[in-house]
Ligand SMILES: Nc1nc2c(c(=O)[nH]1)N[C@H]1C(S)=C(S)[C@@H](COP(=O)(O)OP(=O)(O)OC[C@H]3O[C@@H](n4cnc5c(=O)[nH]c(N)nc54)[C@H](O)[C@@H]3O)O[C@H]1N2
Ligand SMILES: Nc1nc2c(c(=O)[nH]1)N[C@H]1C(S)=C(S)[C@@H](COP(=O)(O)OP(=O)(O)OC[C@H]3O[C@@H](n4cnc5c(=O)[nH]c(N)nc54)[C@H](O)[C@@H]3O)O[C@H]1N2
């Protein structure tokens with residue numbers, strides 16, 4: 001028997017753990033952590049093993065399929081490409097270029113070939129109706145980065161390996177493995193932090209897995225963190241602890257804006273004691289090295305933009321930005337900022353609701369109505385790429401309905417699932433173990449500078465195509481229809497270049513002058529050291545200064561007045577992640593779904609008692625968007641007045657061909673999240689803090 005151990009990194013989440021894959025006679029028999037990886041140091045989570053399940057999953061498509069009256073039919077690649085490009089150009093010829101909509105899902109950022117080739121292909125569609133998971137995720141981080149540092153991807157990450165005080169809001173890295181902060185083995189890093197004498201303080205409406213290991217945890221009323229953060233800034237300034245770097249402007253305007261945001265006022269809104277707010281402000285400002293970090297819970301809520309701006313302001317005015325142990329800018333071997341524009345916001349608005357674009361994309365909360373509302377520029381054909389928006393975006397049922405009305409839909413996706421079942425054609429890319437891997441995005445967000453290239457672990461079968469080959473072949477066909485120009489010649493050349501070649505170029509022009517040849521000599525990755533100070537030179541602003549007084553944000557502060565208490569009997573819904581789930585699409589792995597059910601609505605026992613409900617019973621959870629039925633589980637870990645439901649469930653929709661996932665119980669949280677509930681600053685979906693009522697089912 002031919003046995004070998006090969007190296008790669010797991011691409012399922014942002015932690016990019018190095019893994020060792022044992023292959024016997026062409027089949028994976030073992031996956032374990034790679035101790036030699038300088039970033040992950042051997043860490044993996046249960047999902048790594050599911051890479052093997054993806055590889056072996058009989059439901060995974062390996063050739064294109066086309067919908068026919070008799071069901072799905074396999075077709076050849078060339079025929080599929082011609083069909084797709086023919087239909088899309090036909091729709092655009094008849095209804096204009098914006099009549100084709102695009103949704104880009106999460107796994108795109110985890111695939112080298114998608115990052116190198118997908119944007120060029122999508123650009124050839126020349127549509128303004130582009131959507132992605134960004135607007136139900138990290139948009140507020142990118143907006144704050146764009147406004148303050150001049151580039152949407154210039155994200156400051158907490159230097160957790162050197163900090164002595166970590167203040168976290170709305171993040172549960174012990175379940176999520178960290179996000180907008182690549183820090184594999186987060187639990188171990190926290191223990192090391194505490195061993196150094198450091199403190200971890202967490203603000204979350206649920207006492208989470210991360211709360212269990214934090215030094216302090218405080219409940220916060222969902223959606224009100226902005227008030228807490230403004231009060232922290234207020235208190236830091238009042239205590240005379242504001243000491244921003246000389247290249248920072250706008251402190252007086254911030255001081256004026258937070259003047260009325262006393263800890264007492266914030267306490268009434270957030271449910272966090274004024275004394276606690278004062279203490280945190282004091283501890284943060286006087287800690288040796290402090291970092292404030294906020295994730296999904298403070299991004300996908302009605303004040304996401306204010307929150308992410310305020311987090312930056314807190315780090316900046318306490319002198320913690322760009323210093324070891326504070327928040328710092330990674331310097332990866334391939335500069336991801338070069339591949340993406342600096343960003344822009346509000347250059348155009350969505351047709352139906354007038355929501356602003358960000359970085360060329362419209363908020364996903366408006367996607368269904370852009371399909372359903374008649375008029376010029378209505379979306380009549382959709383392209384979904386690595387996305388499952390029926391389960392992942394608000395008002396999933398409405399989107400289900402909308403997708404059914406399309407003239408044409410193509411999905412680039414390995415599964416016939418809740419979303420792609422609506423497609424006319426599905427183009428499946430080869431799975432992770434058959435692809436080369438270099439992490440272009442997550443080295444840019446990592447808490448340590450490292451670099452790692454891995455050749456594909458397994459050969460791709462001849463009938464399969466890599467994602468980049470699919471984008472290349474669609475892109476070239478889209479370019480063919482019209483006369484050649486210089487712009488198009490560049491696009492064509494780019495599409496024809498392999499990801500390998502692009503990474504090699506990126507490494508060569510990068511700050512460490514590496515090359516693919518050099519990297520391939522160390523398949524466990526190479527260490528490029530801890531994060532280094534880089535400001536003000538690294539700012540993507542001409543004057544090399546940071547202006548805290550951002551109009552877009554300051555003008556939004558009056559809206560905070562609306563943070564009053566809710567209606568009688570109303571509860572606020574928040575989300576939840578579990579170590580063994582991965583957004584909407586990994587429930588087809590028997591290994592991951594086994595064990596106790598984890599789809600229940602969590603609710604504080606007092607809230608159950610008030611409604612005469614009992615633990616385990618079926619309840620109806622209703623919002624302005626709809627109702628779902630689900631079992632309720634009593635939990636003392638929930639803040640009173642708050643209930644929690646995980647997203648990514650709601651399988652077994654007719655036509656979805658997911659043998660294992662279709663047996664997994666639990667409704668889709670996004671059948672009751674509300675597309676009308678957004679952060680008005682940039683249109684981010686507010687899926688946390690949704691008003692709901694819970695009644696006996
Ligand atoms: N209520 C609520 N909703 C949420 C969230 C929440 O916290 N609460 N979180 C939001 C967040 S942060 C995100 S990122 C989104 C994610 O939502 P989506 O962007 O929809 O991404 P996934 O749910 O990961 O779905 C991935 C899809 O890509 C396919 N896929 C998997 N691997 C590949 C691949 O290599 N190539 C291609 N082409 N396709 C692949 C899968 O089959 C699946 O259809 O969900 C958001 N939705
Ligand atoms: N196992 C697993 N790992 C994942 C994913 C997955 O689905 N499963 N998804 C990946 C993706 S796409 C992402 S974006 C990341 C997300 O990474 P995280 O943001 O760390 O993930 P969550 O577990 O959603 O953590 C959000 C926390 O915010 C809290 N919260 C909700 N509302 C509020 C609020 O108003 N204020 C405050 N302060 N807290 C609030 C929730 O209780 C929850 O604990 O995880 C990634 N990693």
Ligand code: SF4
Pocket residue numbers: 010011012013014015016017043044045046047048177184
């Ligand atoms: S934490 Fe788990 S899912 Fe994330 S990269 Fe590591 S092994 Fe993969």
Ligand SMILES: [Mo]
Pocket residue numbers: 106133137
């Ligand atoms: Mo995400």
